[in-house]
Amino acid sequence: MFVYGLINSAVLALMAIGFNLTFGISGVANFAYGAIYVVSGFLTWSLINKLNIPYPLSALSTIIIIGILGALIYRFIIKRIRGLVISEVIATFGISIVILEFLRYVGFIGFKYSLPMFVSGSVEILGAYVDIQRLLIIGFVILLIIALYIFTHHTKIGRAFRGIAQEEHTSLSLGINPDWIASLSMGLGSSLGAFAAIVILPLGTITVDGGYDVLINALSVCIVGGLGSTFGIIIASVIIGYAQTLTATYLAPHWTMIVSLFAILVILVFKPSGILGHQKELEERV
């Protein structure tokens, strides 16, 4: 119970990190995130099974290709409507539907679409049998968060990310080009989505509808945690993760999706900026 809840939380956090990164930096709510997640799954599958490329190599090239794809989506579509929030949402959601329904049309449906585990086998922890893959997810989340922290605090591009996230015009007057940084953030966010897909998807089969679920989960974690706050994401994914696991155990598994949506509703009623709404926190203290 404890272990499964923790793993579920880690899965949610992993799904949300990429979405959150793009939003936190460029302010673009990337609703194509779920589609990118699913495409990454199918792309890796195709590379392995159609082109016979070894698994680690396919995974790596997927992450890179999807990253470039994300940056291109920014360059050619979102750049033109940057700053118009509603248009950004409509455009990215449109992209999402196009990608997902196209995949469905082409025929990516069935149980054969699943990715291999990194390590198969399971171990017993606290009386529960757990796949090693699921434990790896927890490890990856921790590593990823540390890596992102180092990246945003100790590299030039990472610092530029933080600058753009806070004051776009000041950054611009210091020579940081917001469009360049935003396409990088979109690319990196998509890469993180691809990474999440490659780590998480081996636990089940790749389905087109999974894209919508991932989007809703990522969205609810980000809204509950406070958009743009990494620490908020961790807290929110733990809360929602355990809530989902408890619901699945004591109610029924098909109620879990409602948990995320319900969490969005509750947080919007009681604390609209999220548990750790970054900007708000400072305003309240000053």
Place this chain on the structure above:
Amino acid sequence: MLKVENLMVFYENALAINELSIHIEEGEIVGIIGSNSAGKTTLVNTLSGLLLDTQLKEKRKGGERITIFGKITFLGKDITDLWPDERVKMGIVLSRERHPVFVESDVEENLKIAAYITTKREMKENIGFVYKVFPSLVPLRKRKAGFLSGGEQQMLAIGMSLMAKPRLLLLDEPLLGLSPSIQVKLIESIVQIRKDANVTILICEQFARPVLPIIDRGYVLENGMLTLEGTGKELYNNPEIKAAYFGV
């Protein structure tokens, strides 16, 4: 060094800057004096290129139409249509009005973010230089910029523009909202910056009294139009300036 010829800027049909021609020579401190709505901020935003970005954003959302006419040359090169980040690389750096620093980051990180276009070694040197010019920032290094006072944020904002290796530093209302004693300190720092960093400086300001003594030349703007120009001394002794800006 910088030459502005017949610059006109319109917001919709309102004329913000009218047929303005000014020039700045290497090593000078030039002042643009004018009251509110004289067009000072529009002028520096045009010089730094930020106005192009605003123009594009407004156009995208179908907002205000901004039109720019005229020609700006920097070091003999036409930069009228150059984007702000390109101009920063050429050496035109703007410290914006109301010191908008990165409030969530601490002071040192603000300076590091500002060092985007320089190398790591230059960054370290420049941070040292900024702390030398503004020693009062040193004890605040690890404090979040949002918790600094207005004067400290202003020093930080100028320090940040120094991180980008300016050749021409544009200061937009650096004295806004500061107490007279801090204004005096800041003015001294500006003189020191010119001497030590070998920068040409353009100050836009409405507090003429502390600024006029240190500038080499000054322009007086009114409703976007050039009404007076002269050396700092001439302007300081001009009876009209005295009446309008010193309250004598």
